[in-house]
Amino acid sequence: MQIPKDLIKEAAKKLQSVKNKSEFYNLRSHYLGKKSFVQNAFKELKNLDGKEKIRIAKSLNLLREELTDFFESVDLKVLAVKEEPYIDVTLPVNANIGKKHPISVVMDLILDYFHNLNYSSYFGNEIESDYYNFEALNFPQNHPARQMHDTFYLNKSLNDKCLLRTHTSNTQIHMMLNKSAPIYMLSPGRVYRCDHDMTHLPMFTQVEGLAVDQNISFSDLKGTIIGFIDYFFNQSVDVRFRPSYFPFTEPSAEVDIRFGKKGWLEILGCGMVHPNVLRNCNIDARKYRGFAFGVGVERLAMLYYGVEDIREFYASNSEFLNQI
Numbered sequence: 001m002q003i004p005k006d007l008i009k010e011a012a013k014k015l016q017s018v019k020n021k022s023e024f025y026n027l028r029s030h031y032l033g034k035k036s037f038v039q040n041a042f043k044e045l046k047n048l049d050g051k052e053k054i055r056i057a058k059s060l061n062l063l064r065e066e067l068t069d070f071f072e073s074v075d076l077k078v079l080a081v082k083e084e085p086y087i088d089v090t091l092p093v094n095a096n097i098g099k100k101h102p103i104s105v106v107m108d109l110i111l112d113y114f115h116n117l118n119y120s121s122y123f124g125n126e127i128e129s130d131y132y133n134f135e136a137l138n139f140p141q142n143h144p145a146r147q148m149h150d151t152f153y154l155n156k157s158l159n160d161k162c163l164l165r166t167h168t169s170n171t172q173i174h175m176m177l178n179k180s181a182p183i184y185m186l187s188p189g190r191v192y193r194c195d196h197d198m199t200h201l202p203m204f205t206q207v208e209g210l211a212v213d214q215n216i217s218f219s220d221l222k223g224t225i226i227g228f229i230d231y232f233f234n235q236s237v238d239v240r241f242r243p244s245y246f247p248f249t250e251p252s253a254e255v256d257i258r259f260g261k262k263g264w265l266e267i268l269g270c271g272m273v274h275p276n277v278l279r280n281c282n283i284d285a286r287k288y289r290g291f292a293f294g295v296g297v298e299r300l301a302m303l304y305y306g307v308e309d310i311r312e313f314y315a316s317n318s319e320f321l322n323q324i
């Protein structure tokens, strides 16, 4: 019996034109399968005799081993890559990689400024009782100022009306009741009002600030707010404090900034904490005073990014978000 010499070479040559795994398995069975030369030759051994049988059997064993090793050495992963459309892994990545939402960017800017002044943040409750959202903030029942807040009421709980907080000022009350003065706190978070148009959303974001200490005055409030606005817009901005009304502050002001061609734009509310609010929180109003402010984050973001329609921020339109 003749044993072909170059079987491995031949297999190696054929392997080069193999394009996928199934072609590979076909090739392997051609050389090692039941109908392969090697297997047939083993069957033929019985027709040989004596020394010849031993010699051929040895050679066949060797050949089978070599072929097996050869096929085992083929890296199937390379074949799998051949099977897939060609991907050049060295090309630069052209995927949309996620990034911070503009509202988070603006929120972080606000928080950074006040954290550097040693304010601490508390998130507070989004589901709140009427007491913390209104009553303790000096909005008595049936007070007309409640109408400024288009409140979403939830089911009436046993003792107290439940609602979605209309502002983050509720956290002031929790903090003043839980901590002793001096207090320097921020409350960032979501608030809810029944309102929806180009400049209002039923859910939006506010940051409340509160400072309670001895000898706090309106000029501390002014200095803090002006410092923040200059930091936020990274330039010296014209700022105006316009008298206003909030039940929980007295005196109260709204703050406007001069914004290019748009003229004066309101950006936040603030004032000196009303003594009734301090008293509701068991803080000695003769010893301590406080100032507070509330900023609408979407409103700041609209100015910061030049966005006209507040709804853009929540439309999940990746083109808009990427452009920003």
Ligand code: DAH
Pocket: 166, 167, 168, 169, 208, 209, 246, 249, 268, 269, 270, 271, 272, 292, 293, 294, 295
């Ligand atoms: N809570 C007010 C609102 O949502 C904003 C505000 C105004 C907060 C004046 C304050 C403040 O702390 O002093 O409209």
